[in-house]
Amino acid sequence: MAERRLFQEYNRYKKSPPSKSNPQIISLNPISEDNIFNWQAIISKPTKKDNPFYYGGQWKLSIAVSRQYPLEPPVIKFITPIVHPNINLKTGEICLDILKKDAWSPAWNLEHLLVAILMLLDSPEPDSPLNIDAANLYRHDPVGFQSMVQFNMWKVGSFVDVKKSTPTTITKSNQVIRDVSGSKIRAIIA
Amino acid sequence: MSSNPNSRQLPFADAATIVRAHQKDAYFESIYRTYLQDFFQILHGQRFINSYPQEITVLAKALYLSLTTLLGARTLGEEYVDLIYVNKTGKRLPRLLPRIGFILSYAVLPYIVSKIFKSFKSSSEEESKKDGSISIKQWLIRMFSNYYKVLDVILNVHIALFYFKGEFYSLSKRIFGLRYAFGHNKDPQKVQQQSGNYSLLGGIIILQLFVKSLMALKSYNDELVKKGEKTNTATQRDNGTRIHDINTLQTLSENFETDHIIDLSDESQLPYLPENSRNCMLCLSPMVNPSAAICGHIFCWDCIVDWIREHPECPLCRQQCAEQNLLPLR
Numbered sequence: 465m466a467e468r469r470l471f472q473e474y475n476r477y478k479k480s481p482p483s484k485s486n487p488q489i490i491s492l493n494p495i496s497e498d499n500i501f502n503w504q505a506i507i508s509k510p511t512k513k514d515n516p517f518y519y520g521g522q523w524k525l526s527i528a529v530s531r532q533y534p535l536e537p538p539v540i541k542f543i544t545p546i547v548h549p550n551i552n553l554k555t556g557e558i559c560l561d562i563l564k565k566d567a568w569s570p571a572w573n574l575e576h577l578l579v580a581i582l583m584l585l586d587s588p589e590p591d592s593p594l595n596i597d598a599a600n601l602y603r604h605d606p607v608g609f610q611s612m613v614q615f616n617m618w619k620v621g622s623f624v625d626v627k628k629s630t631p632t633t634i635t636k637s638n639q640v641i642r643d644v645s646g647s648k649i650r651a652i653i654a
Numbered sequence: 655m656s657s658n659p660n661s662r663q664l665p666f667a668d669a670a671t672i673v674r675a676h677q678k679d680a681y682f683e684s685i686y687r688t689y690l691q692d693f694f695q696i697l698h699g700q701r702f703i704n705s706y707p708q709e710i711t712v713l714a715k716a717l718y719l720s721l722t723t724l725l726g727a728r729t730l731g732e733e734y735v736d737l738i739y740v741n742k743t744g745k746r747l748p749r750l751l752p753r754i755g756f757i758l759s760y761a762v763l764p765y766i767v768s769k770i771f772k773s774f775k776s777s778s779e780e781e782s783k784k785d786g787s788i789s790i791k792q793w794l795i796r797m798f799s800n801y802y803k804v805l806d807v808i809l810n811v812h813i814a815l816f817y818f819k820g821e822f823y824s825l826s827k828r829i830f831g832l833r834y835a836f837g838h839n840k841d842p843q844k845v846q847q848q849s850g851n852y853s854l855l856g857g858i859i860i861l862q863l864f865v866k867s868l869m870a871l872k873s874y875n876d877e878l879v880k881k882g883e884k885t886n887t888a889t890q891r892d893n894g895t896r897i898h899d900i901n902t903l904q905t906l907s908e909n910f911e912t913d914h915i916i917d918l919s920d921e922s923q924l925p926y927l928p929e930n931s932r933n934c935m936l937c938l939s940p941m942v943n944p945s946a947a948i949c950g951h952i953f954c955w956d957c958i959v960d961w962i963r964e965h966p967e968c969p970l971c972r973q974q975c976a977e978q979n980l981l982p983l984r
C-alpha cells in the first residue's frame with residue numbers, strides 16, 4: 465500500500481509541482497526513482513514579507529517514509545542546520561505534533577507536511593523547545609533572535625540561490641544582506 | 655413456623671422478608687465494592703482493578719459483613735426490614751464463633767475453592783502435556799468438576815427448601831445455625847399468607863431439577879447406546895464429510911471475493927458517486943469496495959480498516975468511528 469500511495473503522490477507532484485501552488489516550496493521529490501521511500505525537499509523564505517526572521521533563507525529536508533505509510537507519518541529532518549526553538553540544531557529533528565503518531569492523519573500527504581513545517585517557521589512554539597537557547601531568545605529578545613538566525617544562515621550559507629529562484633520581487637533588504645555578507649551586517653543590525 | 659406470640663420468643667422471619675433484606679444487602683455490597691474500587695484505583699491504578707475484580711468483590715463482601723454481623727450489629731438490609739439473627743432454637747442470639755464461621759464460609763470460602771481449582775487445572779494441564787498419562791491431579795480435577803455439579807444441585811435443593819420453609823437463605827447460614835427472627839411481634843397468620851406464594855417458586859425449582867436429572871439420564875443412556883454402535887467405518891465417514899465441508903467453504907469464499915469487489919475505476923459501478931469523489935484519500939487511487947465511516951467520509955475498505963483498527967476515528971474529520979461502524983457501499 466505504501467509504495468502505491470507514494471507513486472500516486474509522486475505522479476501528482478510531477479503533474480502539478482508544489483512549487484507552483486506554493487513558491488516557498490522549491491522542490492519535493494524522491495532522491496532516486498529506484499527508492500520511492502527516501503525523499504528530499506527544499507523549502508525557502510525568500511523575502512522579509514514571507515518571514516521576519518528567516519527571510520532570505522532556504523533549507524534542505526530529508527524525508528524518510530516507512531513501509532506503513534500512510535498509516536504512520538514519515539520522519540522529516542532538516543539537513544541544513546537551522547536556529548529554531550522547535551528544531552534541533554545538530555540533528556535537524558523537528559518537534560511538530562502532526563509528525564507524531566498520535567496527531568498524524570493518513571489523509572495528509574508530503575506536501576501538506578512541508579506546508580506545516582513552513583508554518584512552524586512562521587510561528588515557533590517556545591513552550592516545547594528542542595533548542596532551548598533559541599526558545600529563550602525568541603521569547604525575550606526577538607531582535608536578538610533575528611540576528612542569531614541570520615548569522616547562523618550566513619555561517620552555514622543557507623541563503624536563497626538567486627540564480628535558481630526566479631521571482632522578480634527579490635526585495636532590496638534581501639540583496640543588501642547578500643552583498644554585505646559579513647563586514648556590513650554589523651552596521652545594519654546596529 | 656410454629657411461633658407462639660404469647661411466649662418471649664421472637665417470631666421467625668418469613669421467606670419474603672429475608673429475600674428483601676438480602677436484596678438490600680446485595681445493593682449495599684455493590685456500593686461498597688465501587689468505593690473500594692475507587693480506593694484501589696487511586697492507590698494502584700486502573701490495571702490493578704482490571705486484574706483483580708474477583709478479589710475486590712470478596713474483600714467488599716467480607717468487609718461489609720465484618721463491620722456488621724461480626725460486630726454483632728445488623729446489616730443495613732436487616733435493619734431495613736427489622737430482622738435479627740437468632741440461633742436454631744430461636745431462643746438466643748448466635749455466638750461469635752458461628753458468626754465468624756458464617757462470614758468465612760459465605761464470603762471467602764467459595765473464592766478460595768475456585769482459586770485452588772484453577773491452580774490445579776493449570777498445573778495438571780502442563781503435566782499432561784509432558785507425559786500424557788492420567789495423574790492424581792487430573793483425577794482430582796474430575797472430582798472437582800463433579801463437586802461443582804453436586805454443589806449446584808445441593809444449592810438448588812437448598813433454595814427450594816428455603817422457599818418452602820423460609821428457614822435459611824444461604825447454605826452457610828444453615829450450617830452455622832444463623833436464623834432470622836423479626837425484631838418485633840408479627841401476626842403469624844399474615845406471615846403465613848405471605849410465604850404462600852414463595853412455595854410455588856420452590857415447587858418450580860424442584861420441577862426444574864427433576865427435568866434436568868431426567869435429561870441427564872437420557873443423554874447418558876444415549877451415549878451408552880452410541881458407544882456400542884460406533885465402529886471404525888463411522889469415524890471414517892466422519893472424516894470424509896469434514897473435508898468435503900472445507901472444500902465447499904473454500905469455493906464459497908472464492909466466489910464471494912470475485913463476485914463482490916466493487917472497483918470504482920469502473921465507471922459503471924456506483925454511478926451515483928461523482929467523478930471527483932471516487933478516489934480514496936488514503937491510497938489516492940480509485941476506491942475498491944468503498945466504505946463509509948459514521949461521518950459519511952468514504953474510503954477503500956482495506957485502507958480504512960487498516961487505519962481504524964489502530965485509531966478508531968475518521969482520518970479526515972477525526973470523528974470517533976469503530977471498525978464495526980464502517981458501512982460498505984453497494
Ligand SMILES: [Zn+2]
Nearest residue numbers: 934937954957
Ligand atoms: Zn484506498
Ligand SMILES: [Zn+2]
Nearest residue numbers: 949951968971
Ligand atoms: Zn469523517
